[in-house]
Amino acid sequence: xxxxxxxxxxxxxxxxxxxxxxxxxxxxxxxxxxxxxxxxxxxxxxxxxxxxxxxxxxxxxxxxxxxxxxxxxxxxxxxxxxxxxxxxxxxxxxxxxxxxxxxxxxxxxxxxxxxxxxxxxxx
Amino acid sequence: xxxxxxxxxxxxxxxxxxxxxxxxxxxxxxxxxxxxxxxxxxxxxxxxxxxxxxxxxxxxxxxxxxxxxxxxxxxxxxxxxxxxxxxxxxxxxxxxxxxxxxxxxxxxxxxxxxxxxxxxxxxxxxxxxxxxxxxxxxxxxxxxxxxxxxxxxxxx
Numbered sequence: 699x700x701x702x703x704x705x706x707x708x709x710x711x712x713x714x715x716x717x718x719x720x721x722x723x724x725x726x727x728x729x730x731x732x733x734x735x736x737x738x739x740x741x742x743x744x745x746x747x748x749x750x751x752x753x754x755x756x757x758x759x760x761x762x763x764x765x766x767x768x769x770x771x772x773x774x775x776x777x778x779x780x781x782x783x784x785x786x787x788x789x790x791x792x793x794x795x796x797x798x799x800x801x802x803x804x805x806x807x808x809x810x811x812x813x814x815x816x817x818x819x820x821x
Numbered sequence: 822x823x824x825x826x827x828x829x830x831x832x833x834x835x836x837x838x839x840x841x842x843x844x845x846x847x848x849x850x851x852x853x854x855x856x857x858x859x860x861x862x863x864x865x866x867x868x869x870x871x872x873x874x875x876x877x878x879x880x881x882x883x884x885x886x887x888x889x890x891x892x893x894x895x896x897x898x899x900x901x902x903x904x905x906x907x908x909x910x911x912x913x914x915x916x917x918x919x920x921x922x923x924x925x926x927x928x929x930x931x932x933x934x935x936x937x938x939x940x941x942x943x944x945x946x947x948x949x950x951x952x953x954x955x956x957x958x959x960x961x962x963x964x965x966x967x968x969x970x971x972x973x974x975x976x977x
Contacts, residue, residue, distance in 0.1 A: 711939060712911050712912075712914060712915045712918070713907065713908065713911040714894070714899075714908050714909075714911035714912040714914075714915060715897075715911070715915055717908070718897060718898075718899050721899075722898070757918070757937070757939060758939070759939055784918055784919055784921075784922035785919065785922035785923050785925075785926060786921070786922035786923060786924070786925030786926045786929075786937075787922065787925075805915065805918075805919060805922075806841055806893065806896055806897050806915070806916075806919060807897065808897070808898065809897075809898045
């Protein structure tokens with residue numbers, strides 16, 4: 699019997715954190731269907747992959763997390779997006795929540811926190 | 822203008838290096854440099870814009886960079902680096918990004934709204950950085966439990 703794995707797109711310009719979030723999610727039986735390192739790539743992959751959830755870094759080159767969130771939400775108002783923020787980006791996190799982000803994770807994060815937030819966002 | 826940034830970056834570095842990376846450290850006597858150049862093998866550069874403008878460069882000796890990146894990797898539950906790989910470089914950049922996030926908070930507490938660029942990592946000792954409009958760089962050596970480092974504040 700096959701079980702459906704919820705799918706996630708991981709977006710972070712830090713290669714280390716991008717891969718680390720992917721490892722955390724895959725170890726917890728989520729399926730990471732894509733990774734992106736900037737906002738433009740994220741929007742393109744969202745359209746292509748239609749993941750159940752997106753983890754989205756705020757500070758990124760080319761297009762930041764706020765603009766990326768706006769574009770994803772305009773493509774799919776029901777998109778489940780979790781912001782990944784650094785300390786010092788409190789105002790941007792608030793803006794993201796007002797724009798429809800489901801929740802946020804503050805870096806550096808613990809594995810348990812990532813899983814708790816993703817699980818809650820997808821429930 | 823440099824004084825607020827200096828205080829803020831030292832406060833942020835102390836917080837992250839001790840609380841997040843759990844490294845013992847000690848600041849040494851600050852000194853002035855006439856040019857912006859790296860004092861150690863691995864440099865992390867962040868641009869500052871907003872109420873204050875300039876560049877902050879945190880340099881690490883090669884072994885220090887491995888230790889610091891490794892500690893950060895351990896803290897988030899990843900396998901620590903044993904060499905300065907691409908993954909270690911990325912982890913070090915993320916640690917510096919965390920320091921700079923706290924620098925923004927510390928600056929806000931001092932009445933200055935600033936933004937930061939993503940962190941750039943450069944390897945090579947005594948690399949010169951051309952930063953327009955900078956005529957004074959304050960350098961603060963840091964003795965970390967993993968080895969030497971230096972914080973350079975070059976504000977316009």
